[in-house]
Amino acid sequence: MSTELDVKLPSFRQLQTLIQEESEVEIKLITNDLLVGKVRWQDNFCICLLDHYDQPTIVWKQAIVFLKPKP
Amino acid sequence: MSTELDVKLPSFRQLQTLIQEESEVEIKLITNDLLVGKVRWQDNFCICLLDHYDQPTIVWKQAIVFLKPKP
Amino acid sequence: MSTELDVKLPSFRQLQTLIQEESEVEIKLITNDLLVGKVRWQDNFCICLLDHYDQPTIVWKQAIVFLKPKP
Amino acid sequence: MSTELDVKLPSFRQLQTLIQEESEVEIKLITNDLLVGKVRWQDNFCICLLDHYDQPTIVWKQAIVFLKPKP
Amino acid sequence: MSTELDVKLPSFRQLQTLIQEESEVEIKLITNDLLVGKVRWQDNFCICLLDHYDQPTIVWKQAIVFLKPKP
Amino acid sequence: MSTELDVKLPSFRQLQTLIQEESEVEIKLITNDLLVGKVRWQDNFCICLLDHYDQPTIVWKQAIVFLKPKP
Numbered sequence: 326m327s328t329e330l331d332v333k334l335p336s337f338r339q340l341q342t343l344i345q346e347e348s349e350v351e352i353k354l355i356t357n358d359l360l361v362g363k364v365r366w367q368d369n370f371c372i373c374l375l376d377h378y379d380q381p382t383i384v385w386k387q388a389i390v391f392l393k394p395k396p
Numbered sequence: 397m398s399t400e401l402d403v404k405l406p407s408f409r410q411l412q413t414l415i416q417e418e419s420e421v422e423i424k425l426i427t428n429d430l431l432v433g434k435v436r437w438q439d440n441f442c443i444c445l446l447d448h449y450d451q452p453t454i455v456w457k458q459a460i461v462f463l464k465p466k467p
Numbered sequence: 468m469s470t471e472l473d474v475k476l477p478s479f480r481q482l483q484t485l486i487q488e489e490s491e492v493e494i495k496l497i498t499n500d501l502l503v504g505k506v507r508w509q510d511n512f513c514i515c516l517l518d519h520y521d522q523p524t525i526v527w528k529q530a531i532v533f534l535k536p537k538p
Numbered sequence: 539m540s541t542e543l544d545v546k547l548p549s550f551r552q553l554q555t556l557i558q559e560e561s562e563v564e565i566k567l568i569t570n571d572l573l574v575g576k577v578r579w580q581d582n583f584c585i586c587l588l589d590h591y592d593q594p595t596i597v598w599k600q601a602i603v604f605l606k607p608k609p
Numbered sequence: 610m611s612t613e614l615d616v617k618l619p620s621f622r623q624l625q626t627l628i629q630e631e632s633e634v635e636i637k638l639i640t641n642d643l644l645v646g647k648v649r650w651q652d653n654f655c656i657c658l659l660d661h662y663d664q665p666t667i668v669w670k671q672a673i674v675f676l677k678p679k680p
Numbered sequence: 681m682s683t684e685l686d687v688k689l690p691s692f693r694q695l696q697t698l699i700q701e702e703s704e705v706e707i708k709l710i711t712n713d714l715l716v717g718k719v720r721w722q723d724n725f726c727i728c729l730l731d732h733y734d735q736p737t738i739v740w741k742q743a744i745v746f747l748k749p750k751p
Contacts (some may be wrong), residue, residue: 384603385602535666
């Protein structure tokens with residue numbers, strides 16, 4: 326994995342859409358934690374999630390099991 | 397791993413078949429969760445799964461243990 | 468890891484032998500699940516296992532802890 | 539992954555900011571441990587965290603689930 | 610990681626020595642299993658372990674936590 | 681990851697210092713095990729740890745969560 330962004334991949338673009346639409350998402354982590362918030366930015370390694378108080382959490386993609394837009 | 401899709405690999409093609417046939421699958425995850433649904437798309441990093449209400453879940457391939465077409 | 472198969476590696480060839488001889492194997496997974504069946508095919512990312520009813524399971528190699536031919 | 543630093547990535551730069559500002563952070567690990575301290579340095583593989591007694595802990599990035607600046 | 614063996618690395622050579630000397634080793638796995646046996650061969654991805662009945666187990670290196678020669 | 685050592689990285693050099701100074705370290709593993717000893721050598725994949733009886737343990741870096749020099 327390198328520093329060039331994987332911008333052409335569906336998963337990368339799907340996340341970009343969620344960022345632009347400021348959608349709320351649920352992220353399930355390998356520790357079984359469930360984070361809820363809005364995705365602020367992503368790169369190849371991380372996602373930045375804002376919680377309800379706009380506090381940022383930098384989540385490593387390696388630790389993500391699944392991500393669900395809240396319906 | 398790069399942005400080019402691994403389209404020639406059996407595992408990749410097998411998943412493409414499941415997408416085209418809209419088959420229902422079970423996905424076992426490293427958190428021991430078991431997801432059920434239809435695969436909508438895949439890329440090198442993720443699989444998008446639609447549940448019975450057509451809600452999408454983006455599943456990271458790194459977190460998949462096994463996938464079983466429902467018989 | 469790329470799309471070219473690692474065909475020269477002992478582990479890859481050993482698995483090919485098990486496929487050709489239709490040997491029964493036990494696969495221990497990181498979730499502690501133990502799968503039993505015959506290996507149908509492999510590529511760099513996955514192994515396809517057939518259970519006693521010939522139902523296929525696509526197992527991600529990343530989730531395999533060990534594999535044992537049944538004696 | 540290579541020895542060149544991923545200095546252009548947002549996640550890398552965000553961490554650099556936290557290092558320069560000597561901000562206190564919480565780091566959640568895949569073992570469910572929660573470490574608290576100040577980030578001293580990072581490279582592609584590790585983060586060095588200083589606890590309240592200025593004792594260093596070298597944390598492998600592969601084991602990080604998320605990192606949160608303390609509000 | 611590619612098909613060329615990492616033959617120059619200390620960890621690789623150390624394992625080669627254990628293979629040649631038919632030393633008994635303990636292998637701790639990420640599932641917390643502890644396997645005991647003699648290493649028969651290794652490649653970049655796997656180690657083959659022979660138990661007391663000379664039954665082979667193919668262990669994925671990705672699942673190894675540590676390996677200890679029995680004293 | 682390749683066979684060339686990542687000798688320029690801070691994390692690699694920090695470990696080299698610990699090796700040269702024969703410092704005692706604590707290593708937390710993803711299985712939650714805590715190993716104590718002196719680091720004898722490292723390469724890109726492994727660390728060799730000597731316990732109080734000078735018995736070596738080859739620890740895979742992939743399984744390390746954090747490492748702490750004993751104060």
